[in-house]
Amino acid sequence: MKRFVICTIVLAMMASLSLTADLTAKADEFKPAGPQPVDPQSVDLIASFQHSVLPFLEQHCFDCHNADEQEGEFRLDNLAVDFDSIGNAQLWDEVIGRINAGEMPPPDHPQPSSAELERVVDWIGGRIKEGERARMSKRASVAFYRLSREEYSNTIQDLLGVQYDASVPGRMSADPEWKGFQRIGSQLSLSPSHVEKYLAAARSILDTAYPDKVAETRTWTKDAIDIDWPNRGRRAEFKELGVEDQVRTLIWPGHRLSYVEPVHGSYDMPPGIYRGKLKVSGLPSKKGRPPHVAIYCQQLDRMIFEQDVIAPENEPVVLELETYLEGQVKMTINNEVAGPSNSPMSGRPSGQYAFTTLDNPDSRAPWQRKMTDEDGNALYPFLIFDSIQWEGPIVEPSEQRKRDRFLPPGEFDIKDVRQSLTRFAGLAWRRPPSDPELDRYMEIVQAEIASGESVRDACKLGMLGILASQNFYYLREGTANEDRSNLDDWELASRLSYFLWSSMPDVELLRAAHAGDLSDPSTLKAQVQRMMSDPKIGRFTDAFPRQWLQLGSVGTFPPDQNLYPEYDPWLEKSMVLETTLFFKNVFGDNQSIREFLDSDWTIVNPRLASHYGMTAPPETGFQKVALTPDDHRGGLLTQASILSLTSDGTRHRPVHRGIWVSEVMLGKTPNPPPANIDAIEPNPVDQPRATIRMKLAAHTVHAQCAACHRKIDPLGFALDNYDAVGSWRTEEYVQHGTGKNPSVDASGVMPNGKSFDGPEDFKQLMVENLDGFGLAFIEKLATFALRRPMTVDDREAVRSIALASKADGYRLRSLVENFVLSDLFLKR
Incomplete structure (x- = not known):
C-alpha cells in the first residue's frame, strides 16, 4: 500500500511539474518584420533607434544587407527593433559581434569613428540587456519561484527543527546562478530529478523528526592516545609507566590525523545534531602565525569546524562545535598551516616516543627538527591536542516543540489527524489549505489505516505528501483567472520572510496575514523592524x-x-x-x-x-x-x-576588475568582448618587463576595442596596487623579461573626465557618486528580494526608494525598510 501511496504522491508532484512548465514563458519565435513596430508603447524606442543607430546602418550596412543583396546570408534592413524577442535579440547580438570583430563595415569601405562605434554598440547592447531582463521578469497570472537549496534547508529547520543540509553530496543539485544570484525564478527550473530528490528529502526529514525509536543521547571521549596511531596500541604501557594522562599529541604544521569522529568502525550514528568539545593548545610561530585547527568530515565533504588557536601549552582552551551527523562517519583533524615536512624523520613525533611537553627531552628523538629557539619560542605554529568529547544526538526543547505540534507523543487518534495535517500544511505551505486539498491527504491516511498501519504512521505519510508537494518547495504569487498587480497578505508574508530570513514566515507573521493587516503600512513597518532584530x-x-x-x-x-x-x-x-x-x-x-x-x-x-x-x-x-x-x-x-x-591564479586582471566594479557597484553591465580577441601574452624573456596595463594599451589602438575599454579599464587600473590575492604592492612582479620590475601606475581618467591617482583618489570619486551607487545597490537588493532582474519599468520605483533613503544618508537598515514599504516590493 505504501508503494501505491508514494506513487500517487510522485504523480501529483509530476503534475505540478507539468503545470509549472506550462506557466514558464517560452522563447518567442523570430518573425521578420519591418524596421519599425507599430505598437504605440515603442514610440520612444523607435525615436531613439532612428537617432542613434539608423543613420549608421544606412551609411555602413544596408548596401550589403538588404532585400536584393544579403552578404553572408544576413539581412538587416527589415530586422525588427524588438528586443523582447529572443530571436531578434540574437540577431542584434550578431550585429554587435561583427562590429566588434571589425568585420562590419569591411576594411575596404569607409570606416566609422570610435565615437560612432561606441554609440551604436552601446545602444544595441543596452537594448539587448533590457530585453533579457524583460524576458526573465515576465509574470503570468500565477508565478512560481522554486526555493533554493539554502532556503529549503532553512525552511525545514524552522518548520520541524531538523537540520537538513541540502548541499551534501548526492542530495540536491547546485542552484544555477545569474550574475551571482541563486534565487532568480526563471533560472530555478524543475526537472524529474528534482522531483525524486524532493521526495527522498521529505522522507529522510520526517524519519529524523519522528524516528521509529528515539535515539538515546550518548557521550564519547577520545584522548590524545586514541588519535595518535603510532601510539594507539601502547596505552597499557603508558598506564604502567604512570604517564597515560600526560600523553598529548603534537600536531605539526600540515599534519593530518584520523579517528576524531565520535566512534569509528561500522557504527551508525543516529541522525541528529552532535556537540563536540575540543581541548587544545596553540603556539604561534615567532612570526606570529597561529596554528589553525580544522576538522574535516568525509561524509559531508566539508570542514565542520576550523579556528585559529592561541593558547599556552599549559593553559589549553576548550572549543565547542556543533554539526549534523548520520550513519557511518569519518573525520580528520588537521593543523592547516604551511610548514616543513611533517614526516617522523624531521617533524612530528614517531611511535618510538610519546609527546608530553615541548621541553621534555624524552618526547622526541634528538635527531628530529628543533621546535623552539633558545628562548623557548615556537619556531612553527604548533597545535597540541588533549581530547575531544562528543555528545549526541541532541534535540533542543525548542526543536522538539516544533515537532510535537504536529505529531504529539502518546495516543494519537484518527480524529486528531485532520487537525494535525491542517496545522502542518498551513505552516509548510505558508497559507491555509483548502478543504479539497486536505481531503486528498486524508484519503491517503485512511487507506493506510485500512491496510493495517498505525494512525501515527499513516499521519506521517500524509505529512510526506504535504512536504513533497509543489505547494511547499514553490513560492506562489498570483491567482489563476485573476489579473491582479498586488500581492495578497499571505504572498506578502512569504516574500518578506524569504527576503529577510531565507525561510518561511513565523507564526506572528502568518497571524498578521490571517488578520489581513500585513499590507497596512504601520503593521508592515513594525513587522520589518521586528524581523531585522531577530537572530535569523x-x-x-x-x-x-x-x-x-x-x-x-x-x-x-x-x-x-x-x-x-x-x-x-x-x-x-x-x-x-x-x-x-x-x-x-x-x-x-x-x-x-x-x-x-x-x-x-x-x-x-x-x-x-x-x-x-x-x-x-x-x-x-x-x-x-x-x-x-x-x-x-x-x-x-x-x-x-x-x-x-577578479584575478586569475597567476596575475591580477584589470579589465575583469573594471567589469566587476561597473556591473556590481555601478549597475552597468559592459558589452561582451569581440570573439577571438587576442589574449595577453606572457612577457618575452628578451624584452623589458612590462605591466599588464602596458600590454592592454595595445587593445585601445583599435576603434572597436577602444570604445569599451575607455569605460572599463580605468575602474580596474585604480586597483593595480593590489596583486592577484589582494596584497599591497608598489611594483608589479613580472615573471620574465629584462630589467627591474616596473612600478605600478594606478592613475586614470574616468569617462566623465575626472582623474584619479591611486585607489584612495578613486574611492573618493566613488563616494562623490554616492547617489549612483545607491541606485545600483537598490537594484541588486530588489533583484535578491523579488527573485528577478530589474527592468526599465522598475526604474522610477527604484529612484523613489533611493530618494527616500537619501534623506537618511542611505543608512542600510532604513534603506531596507524603505524598500519593503515601497510599491516595488508590494506588487507582483
Missing part, C-alpha cells in the same frame, strides 16, 4: 552580500603556489568572511552604504591581518579594527575577497 536576520546579512558581490567565485582560480606560497584555504575563507562580516556590521549599526565605498575600519582575524601586513588582533576570532592610511584598506573594493575573485 543573520541569514540575510550572509546570503545577500555573497550573492550581490559574487563571492561564490572566490577561489575559482586557485593561486599558483609558486607565486603565492602563503595562500591557503583558511586565508581564502577569511577573505570571504571579512566581506560578509563587514556587511553585517554596517547593517547591525545601521551605517550608511557609503561605508561599502570607503571606510576607516574593517573586520579581520590574525590570518587576514598577517596577509594585509597589519598588526594582529589580540584574539583569534574576527574583530573590528581601525585602519590607518598605511594599511591601504577601507570599504569593499580593497578587500582581498573582491581583489582575488
Whole structure:
C-alpha cells in the first residue's frame, strides 16, 4: 500500500511539474518584420533607434544587407527593433559581434569613428540587456519561484527543527546562478530529478523528526592516545609507566590525523545534531602565525569546524562545535598551516616516543627538527591536542516543540489527524489549505489505516505528501483567472520572510496575514523592524552580500603556489568572511552604504591581518579594527575577497576588475568582448618587463576595442596596487623579461573626465557618486528580494526608494525598510 501511496504522491508532484512548465514563458519565435513596430508603447524606442543607430546602418550596412543583396546570408534592413524577442535579440547580438570583430563595415569601405562605434554598440547592447531582463521578469497570472537549496534547508529547520543540509553530496543539485544570484525564478527550473530528490528529502526529514525509536543521547571521549596511531596500541604501557594522562599529541604544521569522529568502525550514528568539545593548545610561530585547527568530515565533504588557536601549552582552551551527523562517519583533524615536512624523520613525533611537553627531552628523538629557539619560542605554529568529547544526538526543547505540534507523543487518534495535517500544511505551505486539498491527504491516511498501519504512521505519510508537494518547495504569487498587480497578505508574508530570513514566515507573521493587516503600512513597518532584530536576520546579512558581490567565485582560480606560497584555504575563507562580516556590521549599526565605498575600519582575524601586513588582533576570532592610511584598506573594493575573485591564479586582471566594479557597484553591465580577441601574452624573456596595463594599451589602438575599454579599464587600473590575492604592492612582479620590475601606475581618467591617482583618489570619486551607487545597490537588493532582474519599468520605483533613503544618508537598515514599504516590493 505504501508503494501505491508514494506513487500517487510522485504523480501529483509530476503534475505540478507539468503545470509549472506550462506557466514558464517560452522563447518567442523570430518573425521578420519591418524596421519599425507599430505598437504605440515603442514610440520612444523607435525615436531613439532612428537617432542613434539608423543613420549608421544606412551609411555602413544596408548596401550589403538588404532585400536584393544579403552578404553572408544576413539581412538587416527589415530586422525588427524588438528586443523582447529572443530571436531578434540574437540577431542584434550578431550585429554587435561583427562590429566588434571589425568585420562590419569591411576594411575596404569607409570606416566609422570610435565615437560612432561606441554609440551604436552601446545602444544595441543596452537594448539587448533590457530585453533579457524583460524576458526573465515576465509574470503570468500565477508565478512560481522554486526555493533554493539554502532556503529549503532553512525552511525545514524552522518548520520541524531538523537540520537538513541540502548541499551534501548526492542530495540536491547546485542552484544555477545569474550574475551571482541563486534565487532568480526563471533560472530555478524543475526537472524529474528534482522531483525524486524532493521526495527522498521529505522522507529522510520526517524519519529524523519522528524516528521509529528515539535515539538515546550518548557521550564519547577520545584522548590524545586514541588519535595518535603510532601510539594507539601502547596505552597499557603508558598506564604502567604512570604517564597515560600526560600523553598529548603534537600536531605539526600540515599534519593530518584520523579517528576524531565520535566512534569509528561500522557504527551508525543516529541522525541528529552532535556537540563536540575540543581541548587544545596553540603556539604561534615567532612570526606570529597561529596554528589553525580544522576538522574535516568525509561524509559531508566539508570542514565542520576550523579556528585559529592561541593558547599556552599549559593553559589549553576548550572549543565547542556543533554539526549534523548520520550513519557511518569519518573525520580528520588537521593543523592547516604551511610548514616543513611533517614526516617522523624531521617533524612530528614517531611511535618510538610519546609527546608530553615541548621541553621534555624524552618526547622526541634528538635527531628530529628543533621546535623552539633558545628562548623557548615556537619556531612553527604548533597545535597540541588533549581530547575531544562528543555528545549526541541532541534535540533542543525548542526543536522538539516544533515537532510535537504536529505529531504529539502518546495516543494519537484518527480524529486528531485532520487537525494535525491542517496545522502542518498551513505552516509548510505558508497559507491555509483548502478543504479539497486536505481531503486528498486524508484519503491517503485512511487507506493506510485500512491496510493495517498505525494512525501515527499513516499521519506521517500524509505529512510526506504535504512536504513533497509543489505547494511547499514553490513560492506562489498570483491567482489563476485573476489579473491582479498586488500581492495578497499571505504572498506578502512569504516574500518578506524569504527576503529577510531565507525561510518561511513565523507564526506572528502568518497571524498578521490571517488578520489581513500585513499590507497596512504601520503593521508592515513594525513587522520589518521586528524581523531585522531577530537572530535569523543573520541569514540575510550572509546570503545577500555573497550573492550581490559574487563571492561564490572566490577561489575559482586557485593561486599558483609558486607565486603565492602563503595562500591557503583558511586565508581564502577569511577573505570571504571579512566581506560578509563587514556587511553585517554596517547593517547591525545601521551605517550608511557609503561605508561599502570607503571606510576607516574593517573586520579581520590574525590570518587576514598577517596577509594585509597589519598588526594582529589580540584574539583569534574576527574583530573590528581601525585602519590607518598605511594599511591601504577601507570599504569593499580593497578587500582581498573582491581583489582575488577578479584575478586569475597567476596575475591580477584589470579589465575583469573594471567589469566587476561597473556591473556590481555601478549597475552597468559592459558589452561582451569581440570573439577571438587576442589574449595577453606572457612577457618575452628578451624584452623589458612590462605591466599588464602596458600590454592592454595595445587593445585601445583599435576603434572597436577602444570604445569599451575607455569605460572599463580605468575602474580596474585604480586597483593595480593590489596583486592577484589582494596584497599591497608598489611594483608589479613580472615573471620574465629584462630589467627591474616596473612600478605600478594606478592613475586614470574616468569617462566623465575626472582623474584619479591611486585607489584612495578613486574611492573618493566613488563616494562623490554616492547617489549612483545607491541606485545600483537598490537594484541588486530588489533583484535578491523579488527573485528577478530589474527592468526599465522598475526604474522610477527604484529612484523613489533611493530618494527616500537619501534623506537618511542611505543608512542600510532604513534603506531596507524603505524598500519593503515601497510599491516595488508590494506588487507582483
